Amino acid sequence: MTPLILLLALLLPPPASPNAQVFPSTATATIYGCNQLNDCSGHGACRSLKNECECTRGYGDAQEAEWMGYRPSYDCSVPTCPFGYSWGGLPAPNGTHAAGGGIGGSTGRAHPKAECSDRGHCDRETGTCVCLPNFRGGACDYSVCPGKGDCSGHGKCLPMQVMAQMDNALPLSKNQNTTSAYFQPDPEFTKTWDQYKMQGCVCDSSWAVGLERDERQEPEWFGPDCSLKRCPSGDNPDTAADETDCTDVLAPGGRGRGRAGNKCHVDCSGKGKCDFKSGTCMCFPGHYGPACELRDALAAF
Template sequence: EIKPCPTRSDYPCNGHGTCHSMAQLARKDEALPLTNRSVDEELYFYYADEVDQHSYGYHEAWDSRKIHGCVCDSAWKVGLDANETQTPEWFGPDCSLRHCPTGDDPETPLVDETNCSYAVAAGGRGKGKYMNKCHVDCSNRGKCDHTTGTCACFPGYHGANCGKRKTAAVGLGSE
C-alpha cells in the first residue's frame, strides 16, 4: 500500500508544494527540515535507490517508495547556505500553513533576529552558513495568522511585518 502526500484539498500538498517519496525527499536540498546534505551524508543513503545499492552496498528501506511527503513552496530560497532562509513560506505536513512577512525586531537594535549565520537550525538539522537567514514572523511585534499569512501588529507597531514603530507627534496625539 502506498501512502500519498497529506492534503485537505483536491491537490497534493494543498497546491502549495510538491509530493515526493521518502527516497526522493532524502536527496532534495530544499526538503528542509526533513533532510540536509550538510548534516550527515548518510541521510542520502538511508533511502537508497538502485544506483546507491550497487555503488555503496546499502539496501533500499522498505518504505522508500511507499511513504510520501510534501516539500512546501516558498517565495524565497530555502536552505542553510548564504542568502537562503531556513524556513519555507508554506509549511506543515500538508503545506496548508503560511508564514507571515519576516523582519528584524525593531526593539532590539543590537541584535538581528533574522541573522542565522552559524546558528543551529530547528531540529538540529545543520548550521546556517555565513549570511544565512532566520524567518521571524511579524518581526516579533505581532501575531501571525498562519491561515492567511498576515500579521496583526501589537499596539505601537505597524507595517506588513510589524517592523515599524508608531510615533506620537508632539501636540497632535499618536498615529
C-alpha cells in the same frame, strides 16, 4: 525412445509443476493440447505434453504464480493486478520463497511481492487495483500525502528517497550521508523497501530555503499538509540584535546550522501575531508595516 514409451509419454499426464494448475486429461486433450482450452485465451503458450497453458505476465506467469501461490485461471483468461512490495507481510527465513521474493535484513525476508501491495482489491475484470484510502499508484504502492493527497496545492508530494537528497526538504542538513541506502536508486538492492513508498510534502516558498547565504531556514508554506502560510519576516525594531541573522544558528529539527549570511524567518518581526491561515500580521500597539517592522515614534513604551 521406443514407440510404446513415446505413446505412454503422450497419454500419461506428467507430474504437476510448482504453482501450475493441471487440468483433467483425456487422450484427445493431450494430443490436441490447448485448442480445447481456448488456446490460452491469447495470453499464453500451449504446452500440449503437459496439457496446460503457460500464461504470460499479467495473466499469471510463473513468477506471478509464485508470488500469489496460485494461478487466477487455467486458460489465462483472468488478468492479474500490478504487484508491489507488501506494506505488511510475514517474514520468512532466507533461502526460502515462502515470502514471495521480498526484501529484508540479513536474517530474514519480509515485505513479499503482492497484488496491489496488500493495500487494495484487484478488479479481475480489468486487472487494475482499487486502492484502500490513503494509498495510491498502479499497485497501491505509494502513500498519499496529507492535504487531500496534493499538499493542499502548496507543495510537492515526494518519496523519502528523493527528499533525502534535497537541500530544501526539512529538516535541513548539509551533512547528508550519501552512502545511506536512501540515496541508492534501485530499491531491489537495498533494505529500504519503503524508500519510494513513503511520501511526504515539500512545501512551496517564494524565497529560497536552505542553509546557505540569503536562504531562509523555513519555507513560506508549512505544516504536514502545507496548508499554513508564514507572515512577512523582519528584524525586531526594539532590539539591537538582528534576529533575522541565522549564521551558525541550528535549524529547526536540529540537523544543520546556517552558513554565513543565512537568514532566520521572524514572523511579524516578533512584534505582532501571525494569522497563519492568511499569512498576514496583526501588529502589537505601537508597531506597523506588513511585517510590523516599523515603530511608531509617538508611541509610549
